[in-house]
Amino acid sequence: xxxxxxxxxxxxxxxxxxxxxxxxxxxxxxxxxxxxxxxxxxxxxxxxxxxxxxxxxxxxxxxxxxxxxxxxxxxxxxxxxxxxxxxxxxxxxxxxxxxxxxxxxxxxxxxxxxxxxxxxxxxxxxxxxxxxxxxxxxxxxxxxxxxxxxxxxxxxxxxxxxxxxx
Amino acid sequence: xxxxxxxxxxxxxxxxxxxxxxxxxxxxxxxxxxxxxxxxxxxxxxxxxxxxxxxxxxxxxxxxxxxxxxxxxxxxxxxxxxxxxxxxxxxxxxxxxxxxxxxxxxxxxxxxxxxxxxxxxxxxxxxxxxxxxxxxxxxxxxxxxxxxxxxxxxxxxxxxxxxxxxxxxxxxxxxxxxxxxxxxxxxxxxxxxxxxxxxxxxxxxxxxxxxxxxxxxxxxxxxxxxxxxxxxxxxxxxxxxxxxxxxxxxxxxxxxxxxxxxxxxxxxxxxxxxxxxxxxxxxxxxxxxxxxxxxxxxxxxxxxxxxxxxxxxxxxxxxxxxxxxxxxxxxxxxxxxxxxxxxxxxxxxxxxxxxxxxxxxxxxxxxxxxxxxxxxxxxxxxxxxxxxxxxxxxxxxxxxxxxxxxxxxxxxxxxxxxxxxxxxxxxxxxxxxxxxxxxxxxxxxxxxxxxxxxxxxxxxxxxxxxxxxxxxxxxxxxxxxxxxxxxxxxxxxxxxxxxxxxxxxxxxxxxxxxxxxxxx
Numbered sequence: 253x254x255x256x257x258x259x260x261x262x263x264x265x266x267x268x269x270x271x272x273x274x275x276x277x278x279x280x281x282x283x284x285x286x287x288x289x290x291x292x293x294x295x296x297x298x299x300x301x302x303x304x305x306x307x308x309x310x311x312x313x314x315x316x317x318x319x320x321x322x323x324x325x326x327x328x329x330x331x332x333x334x335x336x337x338x339x340x341x342x343x344x345x346x347x348x349x350x351x352x353x354x355x356x357x358x359x360x361x362x363x364x365x366x367x368x369x370x371x372x373x374x375x376x377x378x379x380x381x382x383x384x385x386x387x388x389x390x391x392x393x394x395x396x397x398x399x400x401x402x403x404x405x406x407x408x409x410x411x412x413x414x415x416x417x418x
Numbered sequence: 419x420x421x422x423x424x425x426x427x428x429x430x431x432x433x434x435x436x437x438x439x440x441x442x443x444x445x446x447x448x449x450x451x452x453x454x455x456x457x458x459x460x461x462x463x464x465x466x467x468x469x470x471x472x473x474x475x476x477x478x479x480x481x482x483x484x485x486x487x488x489x490x491x492x493x494x495x496x497x498x499x500x501x502x503x504x505x506x507x508x509x510x511x512x513x514x515x516x517x518x519x520x521x522x523x524x525x526x527x528x529x530x531x532x533x534x535x536x537x538x539x540x541x542x543x544x545x546x547x548x549x550x551x552x553x554x555x556x557x558x559x560x561x562x563x564x565x566x567x568x569x570x571x572x573x574x575x576x577x578x579x580x581x582x583x584x585x586x587x588x589x590x591x592x593x594x595x596x597x598x599x600x601x602x603x604x605x606x607x608x609x610x611x612x613x614x615x616x617x618x619x620x621x622x623x624x625x626x627x628x629x630x631x632x633x634x635x636x637x638x639x640x641x642x643x644x645x646x647x648x649x650x651x652x653x654x655x656x657x658x659x660x661x662x663x664x665x666x667x668x669x670x671x672x673x674x675x676x677x678x679x680x681x682x683x684x685x686x687x688x689x690x691x692x693x694x695x696x697x698x699x700x701x702x703x704x705x706x707x708x709x710x711x712x713x714x715x716x717x718x719x720x721x722x723x724x725x726x727x728x729x730x731x732x733x734x735x736x737x738x739x740x741x742x743x744x745x746x747x748x749x750x751x752x753x754x755x756x757x758x759x760x761x762x763x764x765x766x767x768x769x770x771x772x773x774x775x776x777x778x779x780x781x782x783x784x785x786x787x788x789x790x791x792x793x794x795x796x797x798x799x800x801x802x803x804x805x806x807x808x809x810x811x812x813x814x815x816x817x818x819x820x821x822x823x824x825x826x827x828x829x830x831x832x833x834x835x836x837x838x839x840x841x842x843x844x845x846x847x848x849x850x851x852x853x854x855x856x857x858x859x860x861x862x863x864x865x866x867x868x869x870x871x872x873x874x875x876x877x878x879x880x881x882x883x884x885x886x887x888x889x890x891x892x893x894x895x896x897x898x899x900x901x902x903x904x905x906x907x908x909x910x911x912x913x914x915x916x917x918x919x920x921x922x923x924x925x926x927x928x929x930x931x932x933x934x935x936x937x938x
Contacts, residue, residue, distance in 0.1 A: 391463050
């Protein structure tokens, strides 16, 4: 009886772990892991998280976006409808933080050998926001001081020339 | 006996250097205007401070040098002319050029450092030298959030450096500058296109601006077709043009050319890279209708053969070395292999693969093919680095001549000639000059490789990165990173500087400093 109960308990535990894995979706992989061992993930469905940067490049029914996970950016090819309403990051704006799920290609044959992800879904995790421009007050003072120095130098040069002429 | 340089020599060098610094200050007004128009307040302040520092240092140096020269003039009657009208000699010209590139590196690094995207001033200097020397290696952090202004400056340094910092300064200060040719030569432009050096400089600008308009328009159109907004496509088009035609290799985004995932973009940049690798003298002949020169010129023939041979080596290396492109068939292998190879051979450094992929997935044979392509470079008097095709052609002709001398009867006169704009008879002094520069480049590549190995990297990756820096290419196999040792960063900066100026100006400066220390 004890043995049957133990087997039943172990079987239930194993089932629970495998179900949890299946419900959580594909494995979230970082760009470091993709660069370290691209062969391991080639052709597999993965999940990748990061900020949409630069441009949303729509080309008919499909679109390219580039997602930066803080270390490197990777190109994501997806249906145009998946990128509708996305905001890309740049100097003045933090782009949407998204999670994409799709097939990873170490060297995509369809796209000339690019390392990319063909994403079936794009989910926004954090919406984009404006980036604050930090301006150092000391920099303003320095700019004024240097402007004064230029004026002084120009005046001294002018004075020198006038003296020479006389 | 080594003679110590006179104070007046230093004054003349400093005076003309100050004019070059002021010229550089004027070029910084472009990013300043960009910051104002784009409403980027932080970058505006960064560039305002830099422009001011540049003008203060330039004006101050001018005043001090003038005063030193005037005081020397009173003591010795040899200095009859005023400093404005003095004709700089060869030594002055060479040292001015060598120092002006160092000054440009330091002043150009200030706005980069102020932006906070570079970890240290050394890193900013690395990128600044990389930009001016049209290398393309970068230590920028979080490039995807860099302002448009700083990005424009990064690419504009390539446009300035590609034509030559002194060429830019000559354009601003044309009047009364008869020593111009000596400075022009110091920037590794040993061929005058037109009899007058100022007209030559004007022609270089004419070519550059015409291609700027055409290239930017083409890249803009492709960018918009690729789904980019018109404004951003124009900005990217202009930046990519400057980096492609000047064989630089910077790109506005961290993924370099891989960012666009676009075949059209790759084709246009490939054409621009080749145009950038062509001798400006050949451009002149093409512009004036002499298209046959393109087929007859020794540089173009050697370039064609060299690209073909190095591509075969690289392709075989990729195919047999288990690279991921091999399974995609020839189209994938060609698109990735040929683009990187062309980028390396022309000294551009655009990448459509990640540096990590090159370091880990490319076989040693593929890397050797790339190293050879990078080491050889493009044409002389172009914007490329490396040994250059004319020198390789001359050395090859000399080999042929020597073999003929062995085969032919001893009384036979063996004369070898080659076609470079006109028919040129091969002379010993020409061969000697070509071999000297080639040897200097090989030593420079070796120094960087040794430094890389001393820092713990393997031989092939060290040689790859060293050749990329010294030949002003910009391709990386992953060594160039923020975390690499500071000493290696300094070595690469030196390589970029010496490689761009083709040694003569650097050796003259070294001799001048030695004379200042040990001279009597």
